[in-house]
Amino acid sequence: MRRPVSVFAGLVPYNRLSMTGMSSLRSLAVVSVLLSVSMLIAPLPVDAQETPARSPRATFEDAVHVKVINVQVFVRDRDGNPVTGLTSDDFVLLEEKRPVPITNFYEVHERVKVGAVAGLVPGEPEVHIIDRPGLARRNYIVPEDERLNLIVYVDHHNIRPQNRNRFFRYVREFLRQHVTRDDRVMLLTYNRSVKVEREFTSDPQLIANALYDLEKHTGGRTMWDSDRADLIRDIGEEDRDYFFVQGRVRIYSQQIYNDMQFTLDGLKDSVISLAGLPGRKAFLYVSDGLPMRAGADMWEALDQRGRSVDSIEYDSNFYLDSLQYDSSRRFTDLVDTANANEVSFYTVDASGPMGINSRDASMQGMAFSSNIDSVARDNMHSSVMYMAEETGGQYIVNTNNFRDGLNRIALDFASYYSLGFQPGHAGTGRRYRIKVELTKEAQERLGLKRDRFVRHRLSYRDKSVDTEMTEGTLAALKLGYEKNDLEISLVKADEIRREERGLYTVHVDVQVPIGEMTLVPVGTEGEHLLRARIWVQALASNGDISPPQVEPFELTIPAEDLQRAMESYYTYTLPLIMKEGDQRLTVAVRDEVAGETSFVTRTLRVGV
Known part of the structure; x- marks a missing residue:
């Protein structure tokens, strides 16, 4: 024994x-x-x-064992409204650029399953359908694999407190109006480590109330702003030694890059923890943006100074050094992990359209071009836009109109298509690219001739049974x-x-x-x-x-x-x-x- x-x-x-x-x-x-x-x-x-x-x-x-890969697909018209009434014949589904038959199909409109469900897989359980006219609601229990799981993730370390608290007002309104008791909501925060503020609950008001407590936290981006202002001042002082300020840019970039690795680790670990959870998984990530390349704007400032002030010491090849602080591979790994676990990112840059300004009236020295601020904004936005685009979600950047952005996200919760197919492989562990398009006939009928009107996650991972059960x-x-x-x-x-x-x-x-x-x-x-x-x-x-x-x-x-x-x-x-x-x-x-x-x-x- x-x-x-x-x-x-x-x-x-x-x-x-x-x-x-x-x-x-x-x-x-x-x-x-x-x-x-x-x-x-x-x-x-x-x-x-x-x-x-x-x-x-x-x-x-x-x-x-019949394995079906399901893909949420969002079809919107030119005004951003859901396109309804489509059938499986209106879509083309591609795996690694090869068409695959659509074996499962249904539409959800205004949170109600409508129209016909193909049910082409033998043994598929019966689904009660609500006819489209009037969308009359009946007693309908949302199956676990259709339930919405919303994760609100507040990144204290990468946000300014005033921006965060301003955005919270809109989040509370969003939770009251668009999240129901059929949904589950969880609240996570990050400040060099991930903390579960509220576990999954079917009461969105609990999450809304918990946001008040979070308003007391400081924001790590405030310290970042101070360091950045000091550095841009040093770069602009023409009597500062060029190699001295170049060394400072390296140190600044390395610090931000190191912080980014911890930030991305926290995000990836949180996504992995959702792996075995059934249903739709929406990850609302709130920050003031994330740098794709740490210190990119300071390298731009250093380049401008080298060309105008220090032309003798200046070597344009130094700019290549900034590539070592690039986190694009980490972001690719993050979105691949999210797609493998059927998690869609909905990202918010709470800083608004005036989130970055390199100069103020107290600064002396050389005048930098506005290109520095453009580089900074693009650097912060490109990462969160990429997270959303690759996983079939949406982003809210460069705006103070958070209500409209959140209303667009709410449309995704309420109206979408589900397309399923049976892959010709099982449990390979590999990542596969997928693409969903409207047929040419559907495009002409709807007047939507660009892929930007169709949105979905761009890949999936073929997991083994053992992996799925363990997760x-x-x-x-x-x-x-x-x-x-x-x-x-x-x-x-x-x-x-x-x-x-x-x-x-x-x-x-x-x-x-x-x-x-x-x-x-x-x-x-x-x-x-x-x-x-x-x-x-x-x-x-x-x-x-x-x-x-x-x-x-x-x-x-x-x-x-x-x-x-x-x-x-x-x-x-x-x-x-x-x-x-x-x-x-x-x-x-x-x-x-x-x-x-x-x-x-x-x-x-x-x-x-």
């Missing part, structure tokens, strides 16, 4: 397989070395745990997401105090109804095979997260026991070593035949 190991060292329970009832049931299960498995099947004692009788599911000769388990653990198609349940059976102070062995029963699993007929005697895998991961009260553990299992059920097995369930007993206090545990189960999954999270109170 393997001794249980602390969840913080890997969540490894000991090996135990026991069976009660129906001794004639022969198990061909692979005995788990990580997860203990016990099976309870009729005939059972009076106090046995049974589920209500249910009809067996249809069985399949082999596991057939889903972590999302359920950290974000509170739950999906339970297999109707599994978690029950804390008991806990035993260990000799080590503050540690307990906790037995958790994972109950899986056999009738919810899809069984494969095998052999010649009517036997049926159950094939599944289970993932387990835990989050301690101090924030420590155990590595995920996964184990496959199989079980063969004789024909004479099949009906009674369908009316019962498996119990997997997990013996876990946990610290005293509240611990969060997520268990995921995947039916390997049908591909259906469950992600269930429970908080366990240990030792109290």
Whole structure:
């Protein structure tokens, strides 16, 4: 027997397989070395745990997994209004420049699914449709894969407090008017590290109220402005040694570049944490812009000084040195990560049209051209525009009219098309470029002959089943997401105090109804095979997260026991070593035949 190991060292329970009832049931299960498995099947004692009788599911000769890549597509007219009433025949979908058939299609208009859904994939669940005339609303439960998840991310380190607080007024209005209780909203902040201010909630007013507390924070861009003003003053003083000011520009650029790496790390980590979360994911990023190339405007100022004042010492090749402070590859990596995890960036530069000014009345020395401020603004805007354009989102830059910009974003939440296709590959882990166009006939009919009227994410990553399940388990653990198609349940059976102070062995029963699993007929005697895998991961009260553990299992059920097995369930007993206090545990189960999954999270109170 393997001794249980602390969840913080890997969540490894000991090996135990026991069976009660129906001794004639022969198990061909692979005995788990990580997860203990016990099976309870009729005939059972009076106090046995049974589920209500249910009809067996249809069985399949082999596991057939149909993978569909879904792409949100936004079609807008010349005034920015949604173009409605299109069908799948009006679109061309390309993967790596090659057309692929559209197998799934529906339209959402004013948050209501309207028109016809293709439903071309066999076994696709029935969807209740609301007819277009009048868009009369009915009782409609938004499926998890269609629910809006909005992440409001406030970058304290890269914003001026007055700009941030001014923009918050519009955000609160936006949340009240355009975010519903069918949506989930989370509030994150960044100030050299990411902080979860409010976890996902269906009450947008909680997020709106939390913004008041954030108005008290200082903004890191204020210090940046001070350093920039000092540097531009030194560059403009003609009696300053040219190589001295060049060294200062290098130091300034390096500091900003270093800060940018931490900023991009925070953004990327936040996007990765959303990987396993189903549904639409909109990431509202609020800052005063981000420099694509650190110190680009100061290198422009230095170039102007070299040409006009220090022509003898000036070497135009020095300008190439600024390329080492370029973060464009990091931004490309960020948008690739966002597209891989189906996250769309909606970026806001809260500084408005007059966010940068290189001179004031107190400055002496040479007069710089306005090109320096243009370089600075373009440098700040290009990054956040790129983030939005590549991921199918929108940006708000160079304006004080934040209300209109947020209203345009709200249109994306309410009206869009969903196009799905089946790739000719599975689980390669590769990134694939995609493009959606209107057919020539649709363009002529609508008078929209440019791609700029059609918007969507520009790539996706073909993830393996293992990757998707691992990401889903972590999302359920950290974000509170739950999906339970297999109707599994978690029950804390008991806990035993260990000799080590503050540690307990906790037995958790994972109950899986056999009738919810899809069984494969095998052999010649009517036997049926159950094939599944289970993932387990835990989050301690101090924030420590155990590595995920996964184990496959199989079980063969004789024909004479099949009906009674369908009316019962498996119990997997997990013996876990946990610290005293509240611990969060997520268990995921995947039916390997049908591909259906469950992600269930429970908080366990240990030792109290």
